[in-house]
Amino acid sequence: MQLTIKAEGEHVNVLSHLLAKNPYRLYERDVNGHLVRLFFSHFSTNFVEVTIFVTPDPIELSRNSARSFDITSYINDREFAVSSIFCTFLRSALGTALNGKPKDPYLPWVDHPFSFEFSFGPLASATSLSLLKRLFEPIGFSVSTHFAEQKAPLTIKEKSSAQMITLKGRTTLQTGIRQLFVLIPVLDDYKHYFIDEKEIDKMKRYGEGWLDDHPERAYIYEKALRFKAIYDHTQQKGDQPIKETVIRLNDRRYETIIQKVSDLEKKASVVDLGSGEGKLTVKLGYVKGIKELLAVEPSEMAMTRALRQFTKRTQESDFLQPTPIRSSLFYYDNRLQNKDVIILCEVIEHIEEYRLPKMMKMILTNYRPHTLFISTPNYEYNQLYNMGDGYRHSDHRFEWTRDQFQTWCKENNTGFYDLTFTGIGEEHEQFGHPTQLCHFQRKETD
CATH class of the missing domain: 3.40.50.150 (Vaccinia Virus protein VP39)
Structure with a gap:
């Protein structure tokens, strides 16, 4: 599973500092037995391409130590698909960008918009292109999808059920990453753990400045939190009492x-x-x-x-x-x-x-x-x-x-x-x- 970020225009090379990653080194970390890599495939003043790629350990996913990822069997496609699980890896690799806290000389660039292309997948979801547009177009992205062709010798179907999603738009790196962090779980049909205050805090923190005005706000809360009472309440009383409606x-x-x-x-x-x-x-x-x-x-x-x-x-x-x-x-x-x-x-x-x-x-x-x-x-x-x-x-x-x-x-x-x-x-x-x-x-x- 992977996320590729492309940026074009003047000074896009500053993104390496916003990501807190050396463009000439491979970032590699072990997160609960799963290998997370980040590398720059292209880096110049006017064009940057960086990819976060996760190689999961399917056996580790089946053990008790990996239960936080809510998977018990490694004989499935979950470990290869972008999902709510993937956000755990994003947070470990992109913490500086998510929090907007690069080194002091680069703080002014946190709020600087760039022309981005975000591509992520494969996404194992029945989400339609129409719904993807309703989720991403209001926040300034154009959306396209691509289904991979099956290459196996015994072809059961012509196309894979997993799709790649590509978004294009002008935004800040922090805002774009935060929007993905909130919306990827919305696209994931698998996520179903019970909502607690940490999940609500995450939604409020990463949704600040864009989620409150989103026309699909109620749907996003419903799908991301998997707790219907919350989004019903947000429709009735606005943002103020969300945290109060849920007791762990x-x-x-x-x-x-x-x-x-x-x-x-x-x-x-x-x-x-x-x-x-x-x-x-x-x-x-x-x-x-x-x-x-x-x-x-x-x-x-x-x-x-x-x-x-x-x-x-x-x-x-x-x-x-x-x-x-x-x-x-x-x-x-x-x-x-x-x-x-x-x-x-x-x-x-x-x-x-x-x-x-x-x-x-x-x-x-x-x-x-x-x-x-x-x-x-x-x-x-x-x-x-x-x-x-x-x-x-x-x-x-x-x-x-x-x-x-x-x-x-x-x-x-x-x-x-x-x-x-x-x-x-x-x-x-x-x-x-x-x-x-x-x-x-x-x-x-x-």
């Missing part, structure tokens, strides 16, 4: 569970089952009344990261150091028996459905906690993220509607627990909450 779902989820645990009379012993990197466990460590806190996780990598978080708080007197346990959800572990609270926070959707009844039987029959909390995504709410039939994370084996989740909880209840269903996150009148929670409370007569 992870934080809301943790806060809700922490509050529910805090409200329990019996909470001396708590198990975070499937604790991952320990984000919830750390918060539980500050809850008064907990005297034993077990962080149970089968992944060695995740447990190692969790231990770093626990160790950072060793000297805090009000923090209860968790006990890390390497264990599986599917094999009996007597260390988890008869605890006050067991928590499964966003865990079950990562497990094949047919394996869940065995897990539930072990928890409710063998471990017999006084309280069990289970949270999982509400599939109905995905419609607000414009995800189609997709799941919120590529590692999810399923996502349930509210009826499906409640039916499953009731079917797997041993009869010794009362069930209470609640939602977490901003409620929608039709689709409910983004996260659903079941509270299993053991009956006193048990």
Whole structure:
């Protein structure tokens, strides 16, 4: 995947300073196992051509360490196509240009417009030329596309589904790069991670000076943030309250569970089952009344990261150091028996459905906690993220509607627990909450 920048006219050689790159050297960096190269194929006073090219490691993309890129399989075209993933590499290579902070003698050139041609791709997207024009023409670019011909001996179709996009217009380097940084994710049909405040801040920062007046502003917010409530709100009230409309779902989820645990009379012993990197466990460590806190996780990598978080708080007197346990959800572990609270926070959707009844039987029959909390995504709410039939994370084996989740909880209840269903996150009148929670409370007569 690549981005090529061409500029013509007087003094275009100053772009090397705005990019903070030596035109006579190859820039090469490793970003999470992926090789990022930047090189000048032509450099003179009147003409500059520079290309940012990424050679991904497809095996690295399939590992846990690359999950930030939201890819789990390297047998696809994603690692070769310009996408929202590509913006991560752009930010590492073009940080000086994005932020407009070259060395002091070149600061006046940050606001100087040049005649640019930006070519990027291949773009694996169903975006039409008509839509591309609606996105780029209002900000001063002409648009053209090119589909590569298939060269494979077994031709399934004449043209590739991936296209190259070329933009031409007069703008500053910083503005042009920022516009690409915002609009490439809009073109990417694959991006679907949940929006948080960092994403909103990025949109506001890189969209400053052009996005507010864009005729497709609502569509850009909808597609880039994948959160319909945000762009609806921007239409109603303008720019001011965007950040206020979104509370990070992870934080809301943790806060809700922490509050529910805090409200329990019996909470001396708590198990975070499937604790991952320990984000919830750390918060539980500050809850008064907990005297034993077990962080149970089968992944060695995740447990190692969790231990770093626990160790950072060793000297805090009000923090209860968790006990890390390497264990599986599917094999009996007597260390988890008869605890006050067991928590499964966003865990079950990562497990094949047919394996869940065995897990539930072990928890409710063998471990017999006084309280069990289970949270999982509400599939109905995905419609607000414009995800189609997709799941919120590529590692999810399923996502349930509210009826499906409640039916499953009731079917797997041993009869010794009362069930209470609640939602977490901003409620929608039709689709409910983004996260659903079941509270299993053991009956006193048990």
